[in-house]
Amino acid sequence: MTTEMVTQSPSATVPAVGGVRKLIRDTHLVMTRELRPVLRDPFSVIFGMIQPLIFLGLFGPLLVGSLGGQAQSTVGDSVWQWFVPSILVMTALFGTTTVGANLLFEFQTGAHERMLVTPLSRSSLLIGRALKEMAPLAAQAVIIVAVMMPFGFDLYPLGALVGFLLLAVFGVGIGSLSYALAIAVRKQEWMFWAVQQTVIFPLMILSGMLLPLETGPGWMQVASRFNPLTYLVDAERALFSGDLGSSAAASGWLAALVTVAVGLTVGIRSMRRSAG
Amino acid sequence: MPRKHEGANVIRTRGLTKDFVVSKSNTVHAVRGISLDIDAGELVAVLGPNGAGKTTTIRMLTTLLEPTSGSATVAGHDVVAESATVRSLIGYVGQGNGAGHMQRARDELYSQGLIYGLDRRSARRRAAELMESLDLSALANRKVSSLSGGQRRRLDVAMGLVHSPSLLFLDEPTTGLDPHNRANLWDHIRQMRESAATPMTIMLTTHYLDEADSMAGRVVVVDHGEVIADDTAEALKADLAGDRVEIGLDDIARVGELAALIERMPGGRDVAVDGGTAIGRVADGPRTLPELLRAADRAGLTVVSAQVHRPTLDDVFLSLTGRSLRESENTGQTQDSSEAA
Numbered sequence: 131m132t133t134e135m136v137t138q139s140p141s142a143t144v145p146a147v148g149g150v151r152k153l154i155r156d157t158h159l160v161m162t163r164e165l166r167p168v169l170r171d172p173f174s175v176i177f178g179m180i181q182p183l184i185f186l187g188l189f190g191p192l193l194v195g196s197l198g199g200q201a202q203s204t205v206g207d208s209v210w211q212w213f214v215p216s217i218l219v220m221t222a223l224f225g226t227t228t229v230g231a232n233l234l235f236e237f238q239t240g241a242h243e244r245m246l247v248t249p250l251s252r253s254s255l256l257i258g259r260a261l262k263e264m265a266p267l268a269a270q271a272v273i274i275v276a277v278m279m280p281f282g283f284d285l286y287p288l289g290a291l292v293g294f295l296l297l298a299v300f301g302v303g304i305g306s307l308s309y310a311l312a313i314a315v316r317k318q319e320w321m322f323w324a325v326q327q328t329v330i331f332p333l334m335i336l337s338g339m340l341l342p343l344e345t346g347p348g349w350m351q352v353a354s355r356f357n358p359l360t361y362l363v364d365a366e367r368a369l370f371s372g373d374l375g376s377s378a379a380a381s382g383w384l385a386a387l388v389t390v391a392v393g394l395t396v397g398i399r400s401m402r403r404s405a406g
Numbered sequence: 407m408p409r410k411h412e413g414a415n416v417i418r419t420r421g422l423t424k425d426f427v428v429s430k431s432n433t434v435h436a437v438r439g440i441s442l443d444i445d446a447g448e449l450v451a452v453l454g455p456n457g458a459g460k461t462t463t464i465r466m467l468t469t470l471l472e473p474t475s476g477s478a479t480v481a482g483h484d485v486v487a488e489s490a491t492v493r494s495l496i497g498y499v500g501q502g503n504g505a506g507h508m509q510r511a512r513d514e515l516y517s518q519g520l521i522y523g524l525d526r527r528s529a530r531r532r533a534a535e536l537m538e539s540l541d542l543s544a545l546a547n548r549k550v551s552s553l554s555g556g557q558r559r560r561l562d563v564a565m566g567l568v569h570s571p572s573l574l575f576l577d578e579p580t581t582g583l584d585p586h587n588r589a590n591l592w593d594h595i596r597q598m599r600e601s602a603a604t605p606m607t608i609m610l611t612t613h614y615l616d617e618a619d620s621m622a623g624r625v626v627v628v629d630h631g632e633v634i635a636d637d638t639a640e641a642l643k644a645d646l647a648g649d650r651v652e653i654g655l656d657d658i659a660r661v662g663e664l665a666a667l668i669e670r671m672p673g674g675r676d677v678a679v680d681g682g683t684a685i686g687r688v689a690d691g692p693r694t695l696p697e698l699l700r701a702a703d704r705a706g707l708t709v710v711s712a713q714v715h716r717p718t719l720d721d722v723f724l725s726l727t728g729r730s731l732r733e734s735e736n737t738g739q740t741q742d743s744s745e746a747a
Contacts, residue, residue, distance in 0.1 A: 156521075163517040167508040240502015244565065247468050248521045249494040405470045 153257075156250045160258025165265055175266045182221045182274060186213070189340065197345070204342040210283040215293065215366035216339040218271050219359070222297050223334065225270070226263050226305040227326050230312030233259070237316050237404075246405050256309060256401040257394065263305040264298040271297060286372030292379075293369035296386055300362055303389035306397030313400040337363045361385035414482070416573050416607045417444040417467060421476035424462050424631075436462040438631040439476060444624075446572070447605035451612055451622030453719060455731055459631035460611040461501065464577050467609070468498050481573055494522070497571035501578050504562045505550040511561055512537065512546040515568060522569035536564040539601075540594050556587035560594060567598060576610035580617065588614075592621060615719040615731065625719065627726060634726050639719060646725045647717035648673050649691025651698065654711035658682045667701050683711075691716065 168174060194209045205212035236242040245255055271294050279285055308326070315321035334340065336350065337359035343351050354360045365382020373379065424437040437459040444450055452460045465471040467480050469489035478485045481495040505514040512533055519529025537543045540560045545553060553561065559579065566574060579595070580588040599606045612618055618625050619639045627635040627642070635642055651668060655661050658681065665677045665684040673689025688694040691714035702709050723731045 159517070159520055163506075163509075163513075166510075166513050166517070167506070170510065170513075171508075236506065238502070239507060240500050240504055240562075241506045243470065243500050243502060244498075244504030246470060247493055247496075247498045247500070248518070249490060249523075250521055251490075 156254030157258040164262040226301045230308035233312040252402045256397045260305040289369040289372040300386040303393030306393030310400040358385040419478040423475045425474045449608045451618035454628035458628045497566040497574040499566040507551040518568040643717040647721035648687035650715040652713040656708045
């Protein structure tokens with residue numbers, strides 16, 4: 131009976147494809163739709179880089195100065211080899227924790243509702259969006275690295291490539307969590323920024339991203355061990371120094387994979403409930 | 407359940423109910439047991455004040471909300487058990503703007519085409535077609551955020567029609583538009599409906615009475631989550647409101663006699679006297695008026711003015727609820743939640 135009804139209807143144009151294939155197809159559609167404005171207006175990617183470039187230009191030099199004699203023992207020979215990976219993680223963090231705001235805006239305008247009423251699977255609405263974040267992130271990372279090379283940043287191509295990939299996986303996880311946060315607070319939108327700001331700065335500082343934790347108090351060093359970002363930053367530093375096989379890189383991958391698994395699980399679950 | 411082939415209900419609800427639990431002690435009963443049958447090709451307007459449950463009903467029928475109880479079949483499929491199939495069959499234009507603000511108009515139509523299963527070429531062709539018929543071609547490369555309210559609304563309608571659905575839901579499609587843009591949008595919708603191979607079924611919500619009156623073949627009046635009337639606009643007006651007659655007399659002292667005459671006319675009621683004028687409702691104003699004037703003449707009354715007002719749906723709403731639709735606009739929400747137990 132059911133099949134008969136479907137064939138009767140002239141407007142049933144959605145091909146009957148099975149679960150996983152449909153999910154891949156839908157995810158691809160969501161991702162390409164999300165990417166279209168970025169491709170139409172590539173300069174929007176550049177705007178996302180102003181903040182990291184300011185940190186590189188203004189914070190980087192101060193870092194060496196403030197560390198004084200300890201610089202050599204904490205950040206190593208080249209401050210850039212230590213700081214550029216930090217900035218890449220920072221770019222990823224700011225770029226992906228804020229994406230939920232776009233979704234909040236689409237809740238407001240009705241664009242998200244439009245997507246919910248289409249035959250797209252709910253999961254694809256989350257995964258497609260989260261995967262899309264990888265593209266601007268990769269572009270920004272490449273530009274930052276390219277800009278820093280004349281200043282004495284040594285590029286280890288293979289390590290950098292793996293580093294970008296690690297960043298992308300982590301970014302998908304954090305992006306998903308940002309969307310989940312947006313869905314959770316969609317009826318009190320101000321909460322989004324309150325939570326985002328409250329979470330992001332402690333995580334950043336306790337990861338040793340901006341200043342080495344080796345010079346900080348012991349409790350901070352302990353706290354940093356419970357921060358997944360710490361492992362990611364350490365892994366990126368190792369990878370961008372060409373150290374692919376280190377335990378730091380392995381721990382970073384573990385942290386990124388846990389983040390992406392948690393992010394997608396929570397995100398998809400939230401997206402399924404986002405219609406109400 | 408056996409399903410008829412032709413003329414089967416495109417929408418069928420039985421006891422459709424939605425409660426929103428606001429807090430432990432406060433549940434809002436947004437929709438209370440609505441049962442509706444809508445046939446293929448009907449254009450049905452759901453009319454009611456804000457907070458009456460119109461949008462909640464549409465959101466349940468379009469699978470955006472799960473009913474608390476009751477059932478609904480849309481295009482032959484259950485909105486809960488077969489929500490994905492329902493979504494692929496229906497067109498929907500919500501209250502907000504469906505297009506992403508960062509997107510370009512043509513890109514959004516193209517994306518929607520792909521989403522509904524068109525191949526790239528068909529999606530491109532369909533986007534061009536819709537832009538042509540909804541007067542959007544010149545705006546194809548514009549960002550949605552730069553479009554005017556009326557242009558965005560036309561784009562929303564275009565997006566709802568990408569897959570040529572045989573059933574279209576329009577949730578307050580013209581709210582916020584100026585009269586010119588409202589008329590323009592309706593022209594487009596009317597054209598799209600008439601040009602469809604099989605007549606498109608449309609269910610729309612509105613709180614513009616004139617829209618329900620002029621557009622819809624059938625008007626469902628909703629108040630406090632319940633259907634309180636369901637008929638053609640004409641029948642509703644004739645049955646529930648009647649025409650209003652206003653007769654002026656040269657002699658104030660004899661207005662009472664005139665009022666009594668109105669009361670005796672078919673459907674005569676709600677008669678009142680205002681100075682030298684007697685006002686009342688009758689079933690069929692245009693036919694009753696000459697008869698009334700002759701009767702007045704026979705009674706020796708000198709009529710100096712006579713008017714017939716055809717009722718509006720506002721009159722219908724007033725006679726159904728004792729409130730005017732406009733009053734209800736302001737109080738609907740609070741009444742809903744205060745009544746909730």
